[in-house]
Amino acid sequence: MILKQFLLGLHLTSGIGHAGEKRVIEVIDNHLIPENYPWNIETLLAVVRPLPQHIAKIKATYVAACQKAETSQENYFTYFDDCYPIQLKEIFDPPLILFYEGNLNALELPNLAVVGTRTATPYGLECLRSLLPNVINRGTAIVSGLAKGIDVMAHQVTFANQGVPIAVIGTGLNIAYPAKNKVLQRQVAQHGIVLSEYARDVGPHKSHFPARNRIIAGLSSATLVIESKIKSGSLITANYALQNNREVLSVPGSIFSENSQGTNELLQLGAKLISRSEEVIESVRTFS
Known part of the structure; x- marks a missing residue:
């Protein structure tokens, strides 16, 4: 799965929230994860580090969320796309995904x-x-x-x-x-x-x-x-x-x-x- 689809799947997964998405941005933005790292549920859990009681919910919705991401016809961009506004990256809690x-x-x-x-x-x-x-x-x-x-x-x-x-x-x-x-x-x-x-x-x-x-x-x-x-x-x-x-x-x-x-x-x-x-x-x- 390519990074952009992975990020959309993450965004659509229940139990991640803004805090989890912010951790993902920080890890990728600061190159704390190898470029050839697999974008899958194990990576998601390793980066987001959810509370144990949330893991089952995340796993249960992740697969469906990724399937939706792979077939989505919506226009969207991620924090890491060139079209993402520079000024929006400056805020404390920038959105990971914006549909447009x-x-x-x-x-x-x-x-x-x-x-x-x-x-x-x-x-x-x-x-x-x-x-x-x-x-x-x-x-x-x-x-x-x-x-x-x-x-x-x-x-x-x-x-x-x-x-x-x-x-x-x-x-x-x-x-x-x-x-x-x-x-x-x-x-x-x-x-x-x-x-x-x-x-x-x-x-x-x-x-x-x-x-x-x-x-x-x-x-x-x-x-x-x-x-x-x-x-x-x-x-x-x-x-x-x-x-x-x-x-x-x-x-x-x-x-x-x-x-x-x-x-x-x-x-x-x-x-x-x-x-x-x-x-x-x-x-x-x-x-x-």
């Missing part, structure tokens, strides 16, 4: 993460319309999720300005969540790229979205937060950006609006205040 639909060239552009509340107001939309066009026209891709609210609006503004959208989702690529975003998801794939850590038919789960947020922040040179409540996924994304030594940008809002409590708090904690598109452009950089 769309154009891989989108990942080579300088990019900006745009996140915010699901309950966006007209103020949030006007901020997007005011701040993003100049950024997009400079060749910057816009990275976001596909949740309602700011995510959807960010992609719509990107389309309106002939920009390149990048969406990271918390389900398999054949599932739209929410379902009403199915057309939008297809449009993003046509004009840019949709990425997911999850294989086909994997549905939404609450644990998937913080994991997705780390990828959104990890892909981006800066994260722009527009309208956010105190406890929200967008603040999780901003926190990941800070952990990755990336800049966090925040649009201030009314002290009377619940949707501005999170963004205003980010400003108190040292985020860059954004009121003009030029201030966003200053923070976007290219990784090399």
Whole structure:
């Protein structure tokens, strides 16, 4: 079995988890395993070193996972492929596998993460319309999720300005969540790229979205937060950006609006205040 198929089989095997995948990345990346080593279950167990109570589960699912990997028609790339974004390798917990639909060239552009509340107001939309066009026209891709609210609006503004959208989702690529975003998801794939850590038919789960947020922040040179409540996924994304030594940008809002409590708090904690598109452009950089 070639390494790429082995890694996909590993990714699909129950009981490995992010910690196990991270160990695999470290072992291969640091050349701690001979190049001619056989990629099989014994290698997997030797590298991952699972707890004894997990070994039976791993063995039971490994064979089926490898068969699925060998016949998979999904497009995907691994941490070790040339197309894997450099900036994503820099984060604490880089994904081992990313499935994709769309154009891989989108990942080579300088990019900006745009996140915010699901309950966006007209103020949030006007901020997007005011701040993003100049950024997009400079060749910057816009990275976001596909949740309602700011995510959807960010992609719509990107389309309106002939920009390149990048969406990271918390389900398999054949599932739209929410379902009403199915057309939008297809449009993003046509004009840019949709990425997911999850294989086909994997549905939404609450644990998937913080994991997705780390990828959104990890892909981006800066994260722009527009309208956010105190406890929200967008603040999780901003926190990941800070952990990755990336800049966090925040649009201030009314002290009377619940949707501005999170963004205003980010400003108190040292985020860059954004009121003009030029201030966003200053923070976007290219990784090399």
